[in-house]
Amino acid sequence: MSTPTILERIKAYKLEDVAARKAERSQADIEDAARAAPPVRPFGDTLQKASIEGYGLIAEIKKASPSKGLIRADFDPPALARAYSEGGAACLSILTDGPSFQGDDAYLVAARAEVDLPVLRKDFLYDPWQVAESRSLGADCILIIMASVSDPQAAELEAAATEWGMDALIEVHNVEELDRASRLKSRLLGINNRDLNTFVTDLQVTRTLARRAPEDRLLVSESGLNTPDDLADMARHGARCFLIGESLMRQDDVATATRALLSNPLVANR
Numbered sequence: 001m002s003t004p005t006i007l008e009r010i011k012a013y014k015l016e017d018v019a020a021r022k023a024e025r026s027q028a029d030i031e032d033a034a035r036a037a038p039p040v041r042p043f044g045d046t047l048q049k050a051s052i053e054g055y056g057l058i059a060e061i062k063k064a065s066p067s068k069g070l071i072r073a074d075f076d077p078p079a080l081a082r083a084y085s086e087g088g089a090a091c092l093s094i095l096t097d098g099p100s101f102q103g104d105d106a107y108l109v110a111a112r113a114e115v116d117l118p119v120l121r122k123d124f125l126y127d128p129w130q131v132a133e134s135r136s137l138g139a140d141c142i143l144i145i146m147a148s149v150s151d152p153q154a155a156e157l158e159a160a161a162t163e164w165g166m167d168a169l170i171e172v173h174n175v176e177e178l179d180r181a182s183r184l185k186s187r188l189l190g191i192n193n194r195d196l197n198t199f200v201t202d203l204q205v206t207r208t209l210a211r212r213a214p215e216d217r218l219l220v221s222e223s224g225l226n227t228p229d230d231l232a233d234m235a236r237h238g239a240r241c242f243l244i245g246e247s248l249m250r251q252d253d254v255a256t257a258t259r260a261l262l263s264n265p266l267v268a269n270r
């Protein structure tokens with residue numbers, strides 16, 4: 001067998017981790033916890049509203065990554081949530097995967113409690129049990145990575161999100177995944193500039209896929225975005241929403257950097 005890709009390795013340990021978590025907590029238990037969670041905040045609506053006049057930013061709380069290692073040493077999720085909120089982010093994304101991103105479920109809980117912004121749980125989901133778990137932590141939106149799930153699995157995760165009143169961000173990286181995502185119902189379509197198998201990033205991915213996306217989708221350009229020019233470039237190609245982690249995580253003053261990035265949006269052409 002050939003060497004597994006980064007995404008394949010993540011999927012392998014994640015399936016084991018989920019099996020272990022499920023052995024600890026039954027479906028009924030996790031559903032009770034999900035019902036006891038704080039009410040859902042409107043993720044997609046908030047993002048869309050922000051993107052009409054300005055840009056819709058999903059600002060990511062991310063300590064490390066498989067390709068970059070440690071990104072931010074001084075890592076305080078509640079303080080970062082406040083900084084992103086002050087800087088004008090519409091929503092937050094919080095990495096909860098431990099082995100590859102040094103994330104933690106507790107970071108999501110702590111950051112969300114600090115602000116009013118809707119929150120995406122950024123993790124690798126395969127099982128509806130994990131959707132209930134995400135809701136139990138307070139997540140308002142889940143991520144569905146088309147590169148890592150089958151069509152029936154994606155539909156099942158999406159249905160579970162809907163059942164819990166959450167949104168789903170459907171993530172694609174190529175035309176084949178885009179076509180599969182187009183058959184799902186979710187309005188939120190993430191175009192990941194980074195290939196999760198190799199972790200190579202190329203903004204050309206958004207430029208190419210945005211014009212092939214169904215018209216009723218809200219496009220989110222994800223990964224590798226650094227400057228106001230990058231955002232204007234993506235907006236010109238049809239994506240006015242962005243998922244940004246690393247370039248903001250490397251700033252000393254995250255609130256000011258976020259505000260600067262969003263300050264001069266390309267005028268919407270509608």
Ligand SMILES: O=P(O)(O)OC[C@@H](O)[C@@H](O)c1c[nH]c2ccccc12
Binds near residue numbers: 244
């Ligand atoms: O830090 P960046 O290059 O701004 O990227 C953020 C986000 O897009 C990236 O973390 C991401 C996009 N899709 C993912 C799926 C799993 C883990 C991480 C990701």
